Amino acid sequence: MQQHCCFLSKCTLYLYCSRVIKSDEEIEVMRYVNRISGEAHKEVMKMMKPGHMEYEGEATFKHYSYMKGGMRFVGYTCICASGENNAVLHYGHAGEPNDKLVKDGDLLLFDMGSEYAGYTADVTLSYPANGKFTEKQKFVYQTCLDANLKVQSELKPGVSWTDMHRLAEEVIIKKFMEKRKKYRLRLCVDTTA
Numbered sequence: 806m807q808q809h810c811c812f813l814s815k816c817t818l819y820l821y822c823s824r825v826i827k828s829d830e831e832i833e834v835m836r837y838v839n840r841i842s843g844e845a846h847k848e849v850m851k852m853m854k855p856g857h858m859e860y861e862g863e864a865t866f867k868h869y870s871y872m873k874g875g876m877r878f879v880g881y882t883c884i885c886a887s888g889e890n891n892a893v894l895h896y897g898h899a900g901e902p903n904d905k906l907v908k909d910g911d912l913l914l915f916d917m918g919s920e921y922a923g924y925t926a927d928v929t930l931s932y933p934a935n936g937k938f939t940e941k942q943k944f945v946y947q948t949c950l951d952a953n954l955k956v957q958s959e960l961k962p963g964v965s966w967t968d969m970h971r972l973a974e975e976v977i978i979k980k981f982m983e984k985r986k987k988y989r990l991r992l993c994v995d996t997t998a
Contacts, residue, residue, distance in 0.1 A: 834924050841874030842919045842926035849915060855934050859885040859903040862915055870919040880925025884916035887934060907934045912942050944984060952976040 827835070848869045849862045862885040870876040884897040888911040897903045907913070911934040918926035931949075933942060952973040959972060 831924070834922050835926075837874070838876065838919055838921040838924050839926040839928070841870055841876060841921075842917070842928050844873065845869040845919065846915065846917065846928055846930055849917075850930070850932065853907065853913060853934065855907050855909040855911070857907050859887055859890070859905050859907060862913070863897070863903050863917065866915075866917045866919075874919060874921065876919040876921045878920040880918045880920040880927065884914065884929075886914045887911040890914075891931075909935050910939065911935075912938075944980075948977055948980040951980065 845866045849865045852865055853862050863883040866883060867879060870879070882895070882897050883903065884895065885903040886893065886896045887905055887907045890896050890901070890905055891912060891914045893901050912931060913934050914929070914931045916927075916929040918928050920926075931946060933939075938946060955976050956969045956973050960969060
């Protein structure tokens with residue numbers, strides 16, 4: 806039994822290290838799959854407008870990935886959410902199959918990544934279907950962008966991902982609290998005028 810436990814520990818360590826430490830060739834494959842996935846997302850952005858179905862975005866992404874990158878598969882179920890579907894966790898599965906008509910004013914949330922040689926990209930984008938953010942959409946988008954940029958500025962070898970996650974949360978909470986304060990102040994001014 807003791808030998809078996811030691812064997813499992815060595816296997817676990819080996820698997821862990823193989824996931825963390827990458828060869829130059831592996832890094833090149835990862836860059837390739839991310840580049841093609843990014844290009845595929847750009848193709849989706851060009852065609853996705855009000856009046857299209859969400860699944861058209863998925864089809865365009867998959868087609869481009871295969872046609873231009875030789876990537877027959879995606880790494881996970883494509884999420885192509887518009888409007889209220891943005892709030893459905895892991896939207897796009899069989900129970901919620903990317904089947905809504907995209908409307909004017911919808912915010913799109915597309916999370917898709919191609920798979921190549923066992924490596925998967927994971928790219929998520931949010932943008933307005935009609936090309937113009939509403940004020941609320943712009944605020945949420947800018948808040949997330951600010952959190953992302955703050956994390957990137959603090960990211961370096963040895964930094965814990967949980968610390969970076971907390972940092973992003975702090976930025977987001979602070980922005981929403983500031984927005985809430987401004988809204989309350991505006992209500993007070995409006996009602997007393």
